[in-house]
Amino acid sequence: MDVAVGSTNPVKIDAVERTLERFDPTVTAVAVDSGVPEQPWSIDETVTGADTRARRALEATGADYGVGLEGGVARLEGVPGLSLIMWAAVTDGERLERGGGPTLPLPDDVATRLEAGAELGPVMDDRLGTDGIAKDEGAAGVLTAGLTSRAQALGEAVACAFGPFVADSDRSRPSR
Numbered sequence: 001m002d003v004a005v006g007s008t009n010p011v012k013i014d015a016v017e018r019t020l021e022r023f024d025p026t027v028t029a030v031a032v033d034s035g036v037p038e039q040p041w042s043i044d045e046t047v048t049g050a051d052t053r054a055r056r057a058l059e060a061t062g063a064d065y066g067v068g069l070e071g072g073v074a075r076l077e078g079v080p081g082l083s084l085i086m087w088a089a090v091t092d093g094e095r096l097e098r099g100g101g102p103t104l105p106l107p108d109d110v111a112t113r114l115e116a117g118a119e120l121g122p123v124m125d126d127r128l129g130t131d132g133i134a135k136d137e138g139a140a141g142v143l144t145a146g147l148t149s150r151a152q153a154l155g156e157a158v159a160c161a162f163g164p165f166v167a168d169s170d171r172s173r174p175s176r
Ligand SMILES: O=c1[nH]c(=O)c2ncn([C@@H]3O[C@H](COP(=O)(O)OP(=O)(O)OP(=O)(O)O)[C@@H](O)[C@H]3O)c2[nH]1
Pocket: 006, 007, 008, 009, 012, 038, 039, 040, 069, 070, 071, 072, 084, 085, 086, 119, 120, 121, 122, 124, 133, 134, 135, 137, 138, 139, 140, 141, 149, 150
C-alpha cells in the first residue's frame, strides 16, 4: 500500500506509519500548500487544510491514498477556553473521508498569544525553551506530561479517517 502524506513534518509521517503498520505501507512525505493559514482558527479551516493536503499529496504522487493532517485551534461550543484540535483527511481519488483527533485545553497564556496572531508551535517553543517541539512530542505531549504525544494523537485521527476504506462495511454496521 502506497500512502502519500501532505507534509514533511516527521511527526505526521510517524503518525501515519504507526497507525497503518498492519498494512505495511510505503509512506511518502510530500510538501504541499494547505491552502489555509499556518495557524487555522476553526474546525472549518482545520478540516479544509486536511482535505487540501490529502488531495494534493495524492495528485503529486499517484499513491493509493493521500493523507492530510492539520492542527488548529478553536473555541468550541460548551467547552471553556481555547482548544487545540486536529483533523485527518484520507482520499483514494474518488472518495474523501475525515476523522478527528483528540481535543486539548490550551492554557490561558498560550491562548492570549495565539489571539495576538502567533502560531502554536513557536509559542510552545518559546514557553519551554525548546526548538521544534511541533516536530517532536508536540503541544499534545507537553500539555499532557507525555500521557499522549503529537504522533499518537494525530494517529487517532488517521485511524478514524482511514476506517471507512478498510472496515468491513457489513460488520461495522450496527445489527438490529
Ligand atoms: O495538532 C497539533 N498537535 C500538537 O501537538 C501540536 N503542537 C504544536 N502544534 C502546532 O499547530 C500548528 C498547526 O499545525 P500544522 O498542522 O500546520 O503542523 P505543522 O506546522 O507542525 O506541520 P506542517 O505544516 O509542516 O505539516 C502549528 O503551529 C504546529 O506547530 C500542534 N498541532
